Amino acid sequence: MARPNLDSRMLHERDFQASIVLRVLCLTVFISAGCSVGPKYSRPTAQIPSAYKETGTWKPAQPSDEAKKSNWWEIFQDPQLNKLEDQLTVSNQSLRAAVDRFQEARDVLRASRSALFPLVTASASTTRQRQSVNRALHGATSPTYYSDFILAGDVSYEVDAWGSVRHSVEASRALAQASAADLETVRLSLHAELALDYLTLRGLDAQKQLFDTNVDAFQKALDLTQSRFQGGLASREDVDLAATQLEQTRAQDIDITSARDQFEHAVAVLIGQPASTFSLAPAQLPAAPPVPETGLPSELLERRPDIAESERRVAAANEQIGIARAAYFPTITLGLLGGFESGQFPSWLTGPSGLWSIGASAAETVFDAGRRHAISDQAKASYDEMVANYQQTVLTAFQQVEDALSDLRVLEEEAKTQDAAVAAANRALEQTTNRYKGGLDTYLTVITAQNAALTNERTAVSLLTRRMTSTVLLVKALGGGWNVSQLPAVN
Numbered sequence: 001m002a003r004p005n006l007d008s009r010m011l012h013e014r015d016f017q018a019s020i021v022l023r024v025l026c027l028t029v030f031i032s033a034g035c036s037v038g039p040k041y042s043r044p045t046a047q048i049p050s051a052y053k054e055t056g057t058w059k060p061a062q063p064s065d066e067a068k069k070s071n072w073w074e075i076f077q078d079p080q081l082n083k084l085e086d087q088l089t090v091s092n093q094s095l096r097a098a099v100d101r102f103q104e105a106r107d108v109l110r111a112s113r114s115a116l117f118p119l120v121t122a123s124a125s126t127t128r129q130r131q132s133v134n135r136a137l138h139g140a141t142s143p144t145y146y147s148d149f150i151l152a153g154d155v156s157y158e159v160d161a162w163g164s165v166r167h168s169v170e171a172s173r174a175l176a177q178a179s180a181a182d183l184e185t186v187r188l189s190l191h192a193e194l195a196l197d198y199l200t201l202r203g204l205d206a207q208k209q210l211f212d213t214n215v216d217a218f219q220k221a222l223d224l225t226q227s228r229f230q231g232g233l234a235s236r237e238d239v240d241l242a243a244t245q246l247e248q249t250r251a252q253d254i255d256i257t258s259a260r261d262q263f264e265h266a267v268a269v270l271i272g273q274p275a276s277t278f279s280l281a282p283a284q285l286p287a288a289p290p291v292p293e294t295g296l297p298s299e300l301l302e303r304r305p306d307i308a309e310s311e312r313r314v315a316a317a318n319e320q321i322g323i324a325r326a327a328y329f330p331t332i333t334l335g336l337l338g339g340f341e342s343g344q345f346p347s348w349l350t351g352p353s354g355l356w357s358i359g360a361s362a363a364e365t366v367f368d369a370g371r372r373h374a375i376s377d378q379a380k381a382s383y384d385e386m387v388a389n390y391q392q393t394v395l396t397a398f399q400q401v402e403d404a405l406s407d408l409r410v411l412e413e414e415a416k417t418q419d420a421a422v423a424a425a426n427r428a429l430e431q432t433t434n435r436y437k438g439g440l441d442t443y444l445t446v447i448t449a450q451n452a453a454l455t456n457e458r459t460a461v462s463l464l465t466r467r468m469t470s471t472v473l474l475v476k477a478l479g480g481g482w483n484v485s486q487l488p489a490v491n
Contacts, residue, residue, distance in 0.1 A: 037162050037329070038322020041315050044387045046394040049297045054405035070481045073195050075289040076468070080280070081198050084271055088194050089187075091272030098186040105179035106490060109172040115165045118157035118334075125150045149348040152339030152355070159334060164326035171319035174312045176490040181309035184482055188305060192476040194270045196469050201263040202285040203465030204256055207458055209282070211253035214454050218246040221450075225443060238443035245447050249454070288467050291408055292475055297398060303479030304397050308487060310390040317383040324376040330364040397477065404474035411470060415463045422460050425453040 073085050088095070131144040160166055222242040228234035268278035301307055335358070342353040365372070432449040435441040 037325040038167055039318060041318045043311060044314055044390050046301070046391050048301070048394075049398065052294055052297060052398075052402060052405060054402055054409060055294060072292075072475050072481050073191065073472075075292070075471075075475075076195075076199070076286045077289070078198075078286045080283065081195065081286070084194060084198060084267065085191055087271040088190060092190055092270060093272055095183075095187060095190055098183045102176070102179045102183045105172075105176040109169070109176045109490060112165070112168045112172040115158070115168065116160065118155050121154045123150070123152055123154070147343050147345070148341065149343070149345055150339065150341045151349070152337060152341075155336040157334045159332040161332050162326040162329045164323050167319040167322035167326065171316045171323070173490050174316035174319065177487050178309045178312035178316065180488050180490065181305045181312060184305035184486070185309060188476060188480040188482065190270060191480065192472055194267065195472045197263045197266045197270065199286070199468040199472065200465060201260055201267065201280065202283060203461060203468070204260040204263065205282045206285045206461045206465070208253060208256045208260065210454070210457055210461060211249060211256060214450075215246065215249050215253060218242070218249055218450070221446070222246050233439070234443065241443050241447050245450060285461070285464060286468065288464060289471055291471060292478065294401060294405065294474075294478060297401075300397055300401065300478070301394065302484045303482060304393075305479065305482050307390070307393055307397055308484045310386070310393040312487075314383070314386040314390050317379070317386040320379040321376070321383055324372070324379040327365075327372045327375065330362045332360065332362045334360050400477035401474070404470055404477050407470040408467065408474065411463055411467045415460070415467065418456065418460045418463055422453075422456045425449070425456045429453045 071082075071085070073081055125148075127148045129146055129148070131146075133143050158165075222239070222245075225234050225238050225242040229236060229239050264278070264280055265275035267280065268275040271278075295303075337355075337357040339355055340349050340353045341355055342348040342350070347353055429446075429449040429452070432441055432446050436443060436446045
């Protein structure tokens with residue numbers, strides 16, 4: 001008759017255990033779906049003009065859609081530049097470092113997300129112990145030996161009742177996206193720097209070609225003057241002036257070579273090669289490309305990766321406020337322990353050796369001397385700082401676009417005037433040279449005309465180079481074909 005009562009008690013105990021487990025699970029689901037404290041995020045506002053000031057007085061005649069593509073440097077139609085830009089994408093060390101920083105940010109997100117799941121541990125131990133005969137409150141006359149075999153698993157879970165973990169995950173996701181935007185900013189800056197260095201180098205090639213041509217011309221002029229001197233048609237002073245002009249021009253020619261080497265070395269570093277093993281053969285300066293279309297100022301917020309990065313950091317700072325507020329509420333932890341324990345190995349993994357424990361705890365900080373309040377104020381101040389940085393980034397972006405547009409407008413007008421000056425200087429040089437050969441002018445007049453012609457031609461080449469580099473700066477200021485939709489979701 002005892003067996004039915006035993007079975008009844010066992011069934012009642014199992015029902016009671018199942019009831020406890022069900023209640024704890026229901027409590028977990030209820031709390032996990034609880035409220036999330038913290039402010040709702042909204043994108044900060046910024047001052048956006050209705051139109052660019054420069055486009056009101058000067059509109060590019062031939063906008064280029066190529067500048068809206070990722071390979072924007074192709075607008076210069078220079079195969080050598082295209083090849084170098086491709087090499088930068090593969091081999092630039094600064095770009096590799098930015099990629100690694102983005103991967104680090106993704107790993108931080110993974111670590112933050114892991115807190116949404118329980119922590120499960122397992123342990124196994126075997127011990128053999130001998131208890132002292134002289135231990136307190138024990139009347140044994142001989143030592144006691146016993147063994148203990150334990151196999152257990154432990155599940156602990158801190159319930160995200162107030163959204164602290166969720167805020168941490170969202171903050172990490174926003175920072176990962178900020179890192180992705182930073183990667184694109186670095187990529188754009190490096191490609192733009194390479195284009196600037198390359199075009200400046202080609203401008204120096206054009207100047208060197210100009211000086212080489214003038215060195216040859218001045219050498220012929222010196223030869224002519226020496227012949228005239230030997231024939232009694234020119235003075236020694238004319239010969240000295242011609243020699244001075246020639247050597248001065250040669251010195252300037254050599255100086256250009258030195259400057260060119262510096263830019264060649266910079267290009268080598270950008271494409272990940274040692275400067276000592278890299279060289280670029282002289283080539284023509286590409287023709288000035290059409291000016292890219294600017295679009296509306298409001299579109300700049302979607303096209304600039306640095307603005308996207310700053311906005312994502314604002315979002316991350318907003319989540320930090322939620323984390324700080326969640327610290328005011330109790331920490332709720334659920335725990336589950338199960339396993340087997342026995343003093344004898346044969347009965348270790350049997351039903352009677354089973355053990356389990358389940359429970360929940362809540363802890364609340366009663367006094368922290370204002371620590372949580374200080375952390376909350378710090379989070380708010382950090383958010384305000386990120387908002388100010390965002391608004392400053394937007395203002396700087398508009399400034400850079402206006403600067404580049406202004407440069408292009410002024411340089412275009414200046415180039416037209418300079419072309420007229422070059423033509424006039426060349427005509428004056430031709431007339432002065434003919435008058436000198438006819439004995440109507442001194443050689444000093446020829447020297448003056450030669451200097452004027454060389455200076456104006458060099459200025460024209462410099463203006464063309466500046467127009468090219470200003471186009472690069474405008475493309476960079478417009479985002480280089482990037483769009484905020486290209487930010488990864490980072491899950």
